[in-house]
Amino acid sequence: MPNDPLVQQFLSRSEEAIAEAKRRYGSGLRALALRILGSREDAEEIENDVYLEAWNKIPPAEPESLKSYLFMICRRRALDRLDARLAKKRGGGEAEAALEELDEFLPGEDGREWADAIGRRELLRDFLTGLPERERRLFLKRYWYFLSVREIAEEEELTVSHVKVLLHRSRKRLKECLQKEGVWE
Amino acid sequence: MGMSSLDFFKDLNDIDETMLREAEPGGAEASGRKISRVRIFRIAGVTAAVLLLAVGTGIWMQSRGTRIPEGAGSETVTEPAASLPESTAAPESTAVPEETQKQTESETLPPETETESGSLPSVQRLPGPRILTEEEEMARWEAQQEALARLREVVSSAANQSSGGEQTAEYCLRYLTERELFGKCDVLLRARVTEVQNLSVQNEQTGRTENFCVVTLEPGKIIRGELKKEGPVRLYLSRYTNTSLEGLSKSLNGVQTGREGILMLYEMEDYAPEYRKELADYTVGDNERFAIWETAGGLSFAADAFPSFQKDWTLDQAAERIRDLIGLNDPAPSDFAVSFRYQVWGHVPEDDTCCTYDSRTGEYSLVGSYHMEEEYGRENLTGTVYPGQVIRNELYQICRDLKDLPEVLRSDAPAGGPDTVEIEIWFRANGAERTVSFSGKSSEMREDVRLLERKRTELDRSLSAAAGLRQWWTELNRIAAERRTKKSLEIADKLLAALEEKYGPGQAPDYYLGMEITSWGYLQILIASSDNKRELSNRGIEEIISLLGFLEGYSFTLVDVPN
Known part of the structure; x- marks a missing residue:
């Protein structure tokens, strides 16, 4: 049985569960979706979808941390919507800028097909584990939470230039990691 | 941007929770961010x-x-x-x-203060x-x-005609028929170019520069659609126009001050960057096929995209051909009626929204969405509109494309399961009825099903373009604002009562x-x-x-x- 009492509320199908989840995490979920999609209306829709998906999946799912569970659902749904939008040549929010930053550090159409999903996740985990703690934190704030460079600088009490340098360094390491694994010749 | 970047983001989704918590954005108090x-x-x-x-x-x-x-x-x-x-x-x-x-x-x-007479004024x-x-x-x-706007850096630069602008690789264009090219845009009109500005903007965060062009047009006769406002039209193009690069599209090459043409314009998307929306009202579907220009040597256009057009035509002849293609010269039958129904199931059951329009009665209804009922009131979700002949023709042309489809298209997954959709389009004309439907997984859609989906989308667009429907939506928004205002006033009353109960009549806390x-x-x-x-x-x-x-x-x- 998970320790998180809120997860237990979901498991017992208490209607207060969603209200409490919204109270605790709603702001963060909306902010994340907004950064990815850049649209307030879309962010609201995504947030609503997150609660309903969690409500329908728990049980049988029993996440250890509801917060992480909700954020992962939120990010996945927002990225799926961004994916569809990009296919129609429509942009997103902060995520669009983040995508452009990574372009030159990922193989793109020229690289060989990435390994299967499990292999890719292991590769990414190894890459992240190998980063110094601060660089890893900045990397995830930028490419998982899609905070802007300026927001990261404020949170970390660094200058914008310093953050840019650290992110650039991490991207370079990512590229080296991919080249070492043979993903990118 | 490469699709592999997005794949990377998706792969990043399932990382270790401990790492996620380390990087979690802090609360406002901890970080010192201002709550806006x-x-x-x-x-x-x-x-x-x-x-x-x-x-x-x-x-x-x-x-x-x-x-x-x-x-x-x-x-x-x-x-x-x-x-x-x-x-x-x-x-x-x-x-x-x-x-x-x-x-x-x-x-x-x-x-509270005393008045001159010594008695306390009424609180x-x-x-x-x-x-x-x-x-x-x-x-x-x-x-x-x-x-x-003050936060952004906009650098205006005039591209040198002889040196050319930035070269970018052209992307593969999706095949569209002539009728689709003229029918999918928001506005189809004749216009004259009055100004061409090649500009660039620098993204202050990434440092990357984007070169683009803003073209000012003097609108002439509108063939299809409506302009959002009167006066000059500003058009955004994602490349410089005055370059000497070989292979530049006929549409781009044709953008010259003083030139007249027929252009296919799209409204600037809501998701476009703010500076684009400020600089232009419209954009194009792609840089290759957005215009047919009238030049001294005849019409200039992408020949592959418009095979039925002749170089030695005049612009008037081209306009007439376009009207034939999109059915403006071909009136819909008087008994024409169309309705469609679209249901989609995602990971959880979604709204079952049913839109219906009947051209005979002019009745339009939107039922099944509790979001809309909540916002507008169920009694307001039906209306009567009588779109003009142009819209009815468009609707008829859209449905005519369905005549060769089998009536029922199925995939292995019945509708109602995860990731399934159910689409039904019904229309009647000249006494004959036709229904085309699909149910199943959208990811398994075949080409004919994609056509069905596109036709449903075009129906949506045409119906919403009808002036009467637009008025109805405007009225709906007014109704929604009134309903919200009423609720807001009730909440305001409650708060005022609670504040006065706590702080005293007429008193309020310092914040x-x-x-x-x-x-x-x-x-x-x-x-x-x-x-x-x-x-x-x-x-x-x-x-x-x-x-x-x-x-x-x-x-x-x-x-x-x-x-």
């Missing part, structure tokens, strides 16, 4: 509440849905001098009931919410846009600066805030939430005040 807006909203169907803390001051805009501008991110946008309500007199608003007008016109409250109550006029909201929005109701009907509670008084504003928000006992139907606006 706290927004409360309600999830449909669930009486619940959310306390939303906006991250950074980039997200401060209101119910009109203004987006975060590119590069501004969490730039601290300095609001114009704290717009404390100078007067509590409510501006005129037709949505305000009389009893509330009286309440909002009461004066700002002084402490005045706390003022009710001020109703913002559309002009006031527009003025605030414009001030915000000016502030945002409370008043209330406003926007033209969309949203209630905003004004809370004093400054860099050194964040604790004050946080305490104020918590207290108000506690006094009201619920978290839905209102927002907080933090107003900068001197320390």
